[in-house]
Amino acid sequence: MWTPSETYPDPAVEILDPRFAKYRVTLAAVERLYHGCRWSEGPVWFGDGRYLLWSDIPNNRILKWEEETGVVSVFRKPANNANGHTRDRQGRLVACEHDTRRIIRTEYDGSITVLMDRFEGKRLNSPNDIVVKSDDSIWFTDPPFGILADYEGHVDQQELPTNVYRLDPTTGQANVATGAVNRPNGLAFSPDESRLYVVESGATPNRKIHVFDVTDGGTRLANGRLFIDAGADGAPDGFRCDVDGNLWAGWGMGKGHNGVRIFAPDATPIGHIHLPERCANLCFGGVKRNRLFMAASQSLYALYVNTRGDKCW
Numbered sequence: 001m002w003t004p005s006e007t008y009p010d011p012a013v014e015i016l017d018p019r020f021a022k023y024r025v026t027l028a029a030v031e032r033l034y035h036g037c038r039w040s041e042g043p044v045w046f047g048d049g050r051y052l053l054w055s056d057i058p059n060n061r062i063l064k065w066e067e068e069t070g071v072v073s074v075f076r077k078p079a080n081n082a083n084g085h086t087r088d089r090q091g092r093l094v095a096c097e098h099d100t101r102r103i104i105r106t107e108y109d110g111s112i113t114v115l116m117d118r119f120e121g122k123r124l125n126s127p128n129d130i131v132v133k134s135d136d137s138i139w140f141t142d143p144p145f146g147i148l149a150d151y152e153g154h155v156d157q158q159e160l161p162t163n164v165y166r167l168d169p170t171t172g173q174a175n176v177a178t179g180a181v182n183r184p185n186g187l188a189f190s191p192d193e194s195r196l197y198v199v200e201s202g203a204t205p206n207r208k209i210h211v212f213d214v215t216d217g218g219t220r221l222a223n224g225r226l227f228i229d230a231g232a233d234g235a236p237d238g239f240r241c242d243v244d245g246n247l248w249a250g251w252g253m254g255k256g257h258n259g260v261r262i263f264a265p266d267a268t269p270i271g272h273i274h275l276p277e278r279c280a281n282l283c284f285g286g287v288k289r290n291r292l293f294m295a296a297s298q299s300l301y302a303l304y305v306n307t308r309g310d311k312c313w
Contacts, residue, residue, distance in 0.1 A: 002276050002299070005029040009191055012259075012274040016057060019264055020271035028304035030273065033293075034072045039152070041238070041257075041294035044085035044093065045285025045309075052285055053202035054295045055082045057098065057152045060220070065300060067286070074181070081146060081153045084129035084238065084281065087170070089136055096127035098146025098153035101144075102312060103127050103167070104140070116167050122159040126152075129186045129281070131236055133193055135218060138167040143201060164198060166219055176299020178221040181210060186238035186281065189214075190265075191245050191310045196221055199236050206230050209249070228267050232283055233257045238281025242307040246270070248292065250295075252278030260294060 005012060010029035015021050038058035045052050050067040060160035061077035078083075081098035088094055093106040094115070101124045115138065117124055126146025131139050143162045146153030162183045167174040183202030189195070193214060200208045207230045212221035227247075230236050232259060238311075239249035244265075245298055251261040251272070259275040259283060279299035285291055291310040294301040 002032050002035070006033065010033065010038075010303075011096055012069065012270045014274060015270075016272060017264070017268055017270035018261060019268075023242075023262075023271065023306050025304045025306050030275070030301055030303045032299055032301055033070070034063070034300040035298055037063070037298045037300075039280070040251070040297060040300060041280045042056050042084040042096070042294045043281060043283045043285075043295045043300070044087060045283055045289075045293065046087070046091075047285065047287070047289075048091065050287070052283075052293055052300075053093070054293075055079070055085070057083055058098075062095075063300075065295060074256065083127070083146070083152075084140070085130050086130050089134070094130055094132065094138060096130050096140060098126040101126055101147070101153075101156075103130060103140055104290075116165070117162060119165065119167075119176075125158055125160060125162060128184075130202060131187055131189060131245060133189060134220065136169060137218070138169055139187060139189075139196070140167070141187055142166055143179075143183040143185060143294070145183075145201075162202070164196075164221065175219060177219070178212060180224050181299055186236065186250070188241050188247065189240050190245055191241055192197050193218070195223045197227060197239065197241075197247060199239070201237075206232060207235050207280075209247075222309075224279070228263060235278065236261070237279070240283055241304075242284070243306060243310050245310075246280060246307070250279035250296075252280050258296070260292070273303060 009026040037056040041055040043054040064075040077177035147156040185201040209227040211227040213223040215222040235252040237250040248265040260273040262271040279296040
């Protein structure tokens with residue numbers, strides 16, 4: 001059961017390394033903004049409208065939380081079991097859809113453009129998480145989770161390996177950035193875009209986070225290496241970098257592990273935000289990009305922090 005902290009600093013915000021102390025706002029506490037989802041995912045901030053969108057995948061809807069009023073409403077339903085979201089550099093919503101096995105863009109007039117649903121004539125698996133680079137290219141992961149059962153999509157045949165793709169939305173051309181990650185999940189660029197972090201959900205016995213160098217003129221990934229092994233009690237999912245290059249990762253599984261784990265660029269765990277639910281994904285937002293929004297199981301949480309999110313288009 002969720003009970004907000006009545007004291008400051010909030011004991012839910014744990015310092016694991018002295019480097020994290022400067023990022024904790026001592027007079028800020030974790031807030032629950034909404035409860036009533038089945039599986040929260042894919043938060044994305046719209047600063048121009050001061051609202052947040054996020055997915056409730058099994059309920060087949062995208063929800064909208066308004067910062068000024070705190071009102072939550074349905075943004076889109078049905079939503080084709082949408083999962084991860086981001087914005088392109090023109091401010092448009094870009095989304096991964098499990099049920100239709102595609103990535104789409106919502107235009108300014110509300111119409112939908114299908115950006116990609118096949119590669120080399122074969123259907124994508126179930127696009128999961130997505131980011132946009134400063135050159136407008138769209139990068140996304142394509143594990144099979146949405147076609148393994150009917151809960152977050154529908155049972156279907158896998159036609160492609162579980163790749164990380166790069167799509168040029170201007171030419172419509174896509175390439176495999178890497179095929180070296182078994183069931184890739186969350187992904188995020190470092191602030192200078194020289195590296196890409198990718199969760200390997202299919203790693204055994206534990207989930208892992210890998211980091212790659214961005215090469216070939218920013219079109220492919222190379223020199224993949226282990227960033228962290230999550231261990232038997234860790235389950236990283238989606239994540240984002242702050243402006244200092246720290247990685248803020250949605251985390252689980254189990255009591256004492258659920259929440260957000262923060263890693264320094266050298267892979268040292270420096271902080272943990274404890275939540276009563278497993279956190280699937282997160283993003284930075286708010287007027288000053290210093291508010292961390294956490295999509296966690298049945299709820300949406302938020303916390304003010306003393307840093308800013310990187311690349312909040």
